[in-house]
Amino acid sequence: SRSINLAVIPGDGIGQEVVAEGLKVLSAVLPQDVKLETKEYDFGAKRYHATGETLTDADLDSLKQHDAILLGAIGDPSVPSGVLERGFLLKLRFAFDHHVNLRPSKLLPGVATPLAGQPEIDFVVVREGTEGPYTGNGGTIRKGTEHEVATEVSVNTAYGVERVVRDAFERAQARPRKKLTLVHKNNVLTFAGHLWTNIFNQVAQEYPEVTTDYIHVDAATIYLVTDPARFDVIVTDNLFGDIITDLAAAVSGGIGVAASGNINPSGEFPSMFEPVHGSAPDIAGQGKADPTATVLSVALLLRHLGYDAEADRIDAAVAADLTERAGQPARSTSGIGDALAVRVAG
Amino acid sequence: SRSINLAVIPGDGIGQEVVAEGLKVLSAVLPQDVKLETKEYDFGAKRYHATGETLTDADLDSLKQHDAILLGAIGDPSVPSGVLERGFLLKLRFAFDHHVNLRPSKLLPGVATPLAGQPEIDFVVVREGTEGPYTGNGGTIRKGTEHEVATEVSVNTAYGVERVVRDAFERAQARPRKKLTLVHKNNVLTFAGHLWTNIFNQVAQEYPEVTTDYIHVDAATIYLVTDPARFDVIVTDNLFGDIITDLAAAVSGGIGVAASGNINPSGEFPSMFEPVHGSAPDIAGQGKADPTATVLSVALLLRHLGYDAEADRIDAAVAADLTERAGQPARSTSGIGDALAVRVAG
Numbered sequence: 001s002r003s004i005n006l007a008v009i010p011g012d013g014i015g016q017e018v019v020a021e022g023l024k025v026l027s028a029v030l031p032q033d034v035k036l037e038t039k040e041y042d043f044g045a046k047r048y049h050a051t052g053e054t055l056t057d058a059d060l061d062s063l064k065q066h067d068a069i070l071l072g073a074i075g076d077p078s079v080p081s082g083v084l085e086r087g088f089l090l091k092l093r094f095a096f097d098h099h100v101n102l103r104p105s106k107l108l109p110g111v112a113t114p115l116a117g118q119p120e121i122d123f124v125v126v127r128e129g130t131e132g133p134y135t136g137n138g139g140t141i142r143k144g145t146e147h148e149v150a151t152e153v154s155v156n157t158a159y160g161v162e163r164v165v166r167d168a169f170e171r172a173q174a175r176p177r178k179k180l181t182l183v184h185k186n187n188v189l190t191f192a193g194h195l196w197t198n199i200f201n202q203v204a205q206e207y208p209e210v211t212t213d214y215i216h217v218d219a220a221t222i223y224l225v226t227d228p229a230r231f232d233v234i235v236t237d238n239l240f241g242d243i244i245t246d247l248a249a250a251v252s253g254g255i256g257v258a259a260s261g262n263i264n265p266s267g268e269f270p271s272m273f274e275p276v277h278g279s280a281p282d283i284a285g286q287g288k289a290d291p292t293a294t295v296l297s298v299a300l301l302l303r304h305l306g307y308d309a310e311a312d313r314i315d316a317a318v319a320a321d322l323t324e325r326a327g328q329p330a331r332s333t334s335g336i337g338d339a340l341a342v343r344v345a346g
Numbered sequence: 347s348r349s350i351n352l353a354v355i356p357g358d359g360i361g362q363e364v365v366a367e368g369l370k371v372l373s374a375v376l377p378q379d380v381k382l383e384t385k386e387y388d389f390g391a392k393r394y395h396a397t398g399e400t401l402t403d404a405d406l407d408s409l410k411q412h413d414a415i416l417l418g419a420i421g422d423p424s425v426p427s428g429v430l431e432r433g434f435l436l437k438l439r440f441a442f443d444h445h446v447n448l449r450p451s452k453l454l455p456g457v458a459t460p461l462a463g464q465p466e467i468d469f470v471v472v473r474e475g476t477e478g479p480y481t482g483n484g485g486t487i488r489k490g491t492e493h494e495v496a497t498e499v500s501v502n503t504a505y506g507v508e509r510v511v512r513d514a515f516e517r518a519q520a521r522p523r524k525k526l527t528l529v530h531k532n533n534v535l536t537f538a539g540h541l542w543t544n545i546f547n548q549v550a551q552e553y554p555e556v557t558t559d560y561i562h563v564d565a566a567t568i569y570l571v572t573d574p575a576r577f578d579v580i581v582t583d584n585l586f587g588d589i590i591t592d593l594a595a596a597v598s599g600g601i602g603v604a605a606s607g608n609i610n611p612s613g614e615f616p617s618m619f620e621p622v623h624g625s626a627p628d629i630a631g632q633g634k635a636d637p638t639a640t641v642l643s644v645a646l647l648l649r650h651l652g653y654d655a656e657a658d659r660i661d662a663a664v665a666a667d668l669t670e671r672a673g674q675p676a677r678s679t680s681g682i683g684d685a686l687a688v689r690v691a692g
């Protein structure tokens with residue numbers, strides 16, 4: 001008999017609320033014969049204030065035992081900027097070698113977009129997750145003086161770039177349009193840009209059916225608002241991916257519906273699935289948060305574990321629910337979760 | 347009697363065409379008593395192919411003699427990516443210490459935007475121009491092998507950050523809304539982020555009338571499409587500024603109308619004014635390019651040299667022309683230049 005042993009990290013703010021709905025839908029969609037075990041972890045601001053810990057080695061050992069991780073959101077104004085981001089989220093992505101940060105963008109019927117004319121949007125960004133300017137390399141000298149110098153070092157390796165580029169080609173190959181766009185800034189960041197572009201062009205030889213192109217990250221933001229239909233799969237660096245996926249989420253329905261996966265494709269470590277949005281402390285505890293992004297992250301999780309039919313059922317339920325929601329009064333967090341749970345079970 | 351001694355760099359592709367119109371409007375707007383002298387320079391792809399030179403020390407000495415520089419666009423597919431960008435454009439910005447890269451965004455009446463509902467957009471980005479990931483620091487080892495490592499180093503100094511932050515506070519103070527937003531990624535790039543945030547907060551003490559806020563660069567791209575009216579003045583790092591100003595241009599009428607100034611506020615070196623767009627080789631020589639961005643860059647140039655009334659006349663002429671253009675068949679490059687020249691003279 002099959003089973004899923006899931007680590008659940010609700011985290012801070014609305015993380016608690018949306019994860020509850022994600023689990024509700026997960027339970028509803030799974031066939032009877034699949035045993036779902038969950039273990040909840042208390043990472044986030046509260047634990048940090050109580051113990052000073054963000055993520056210990058023992059925590060990592062424990063998390064490692066799971067098949068996958070579902071994360072709500074981590075972050076609170078009471079914790080200095082960077083502490084939980086670097087000490088928990090990035091630490092986990094790096095420790096579990098989540099080098100494929102997967103962020104699909106699809107504008108569903110009936111969903112509001114800030115763009116005029118309801119353009120067609122259906123692409124996926126493959127963001128590198130373990131290199132670039134996110135490595136924490138760099139430092140500060142003469143801190144706090146008028147002679148302070150602070151550096152940030154973007155580290156890019158052939159090993160790290162090739163594996164994520166290869167993953168992106170595989171995904172492009174599997175999609176009907178078979179198109180892959182490299183986004184970088186190779187005219188200015190010439191060292192990293194040369195590495196990315198070279199490897200991209202080399203791997204492209206092995207995928208003759210995939211159409212490729214290259215655009216600078218600045219130009220990419222223009223296309224994302226003027227011609228998002230030009231994109232099918234995008235592969236890009238950690239920081240550029242961070243920036244363009246927030247923009248991509250904004251144009252394709254907002255961060256209320258943007259899902260993501262932090263994936264370790266080899267399966268050596270559990271992958272982690274989370275909504276793109278943050279902990280939104282301003283609306284926490286009010287039942288106002290939209291759990292859709294978390295539910296869609298559960299779909300990514302299921303697909304990663306091989307439950308494709310169940311993932312499809314969630315995607316279809318969300319599409320139907322969003323169409324029904326259009327023009328209706330806003331529903332509560334649990335109201336949306338309930339509706340989705342009914343749909344996926346039905 | 348007054349005079350302007352201008353260096354003119356038409357450059358590549360449509361650069362030639364749009365600069366001609368910029369000069370036409372400049373001549374038309376200047377009072378009789380101002381003597382305009384121009385000297386044309388041949389930088390760009392043609393000279394690079396002929397001589398291998400992009401910008402020599404002798405060129406810099408010669409350019410240094412001018413009051414200001416008007417640039418069209420540099421870049422051609424026949425030159426490898428990065429050669430002209432690093433060898434000409436960035437070299438000039440660094441050599442002349444253009445640390446204030448000024449990029450206003452204003453959605454004028456009648457101008458098409460990809461955003462629904464014609465939002466109010468009127469802000470200016472003060473992009474740092476001489477530091478950050480643009481310094482060319484970094485390198486490559488084991489190039490071309492499977493063990494290649496490429497690094498890019500973002501260099502940030504208290505000196506460099508403070509002067510641009512101060513400039514931005516001055517600009518915010520001089521505007522009706524008096525609001526300044528720092529855009530960075532201080533939760534991940536903690537070394538540089540700490541320096542930027544600290545200096546920003548320190549300088550803020552001296553400007554009690556200016557309202558300040560901070561947002562991460564990824565979130566900034568969301569606001570630029572969902573709520574651009576929230577911005578008045580933005581100050582940011584070189585790379586973040588590059589990215590968000592292309593997006594800002596896209597939402598406020600496109601790069602056809604986006605102007606910029608590479609400013610050395612001390613006047614030690616001449617400042618350079620250029621449209622945000624590139625050389626667009628695909629439409630070069632066809633009279634299709636919109637010279638408006640160059641004409642608006644001429645207005646920035648005039649304001650920098652103290653010709654405020656003339657700059658205002660150009661801005662008003664452009665606004666009137668854009669309103670008139672709405673819904674009309676596209677005019678040629680020189681047709682638009684002629685119309686603007688008539689308006690500013692009248």
Ligand SMILES: CC(C)[C@H](C(=O)O)[C@@H](O)C(=O)O
Nearest residue numbers: 085089090242276533534564
């Ligand atoms: C919270 C932050 C560290 C994170 C990132 O920059 O990756 C977030 O913006 C994201 O995109 O998941």
Ligand SMILES: CC(C)[C@H](C(=O)O)[C@@H](O)C(=O)O
Nearest residue numbers: 187188218431435436588622
């Ligand atoms: C051409 C390129 C080097 C340049 C930059 O990145 O600064 C351009 O994108 C700009 O914004 O002026």
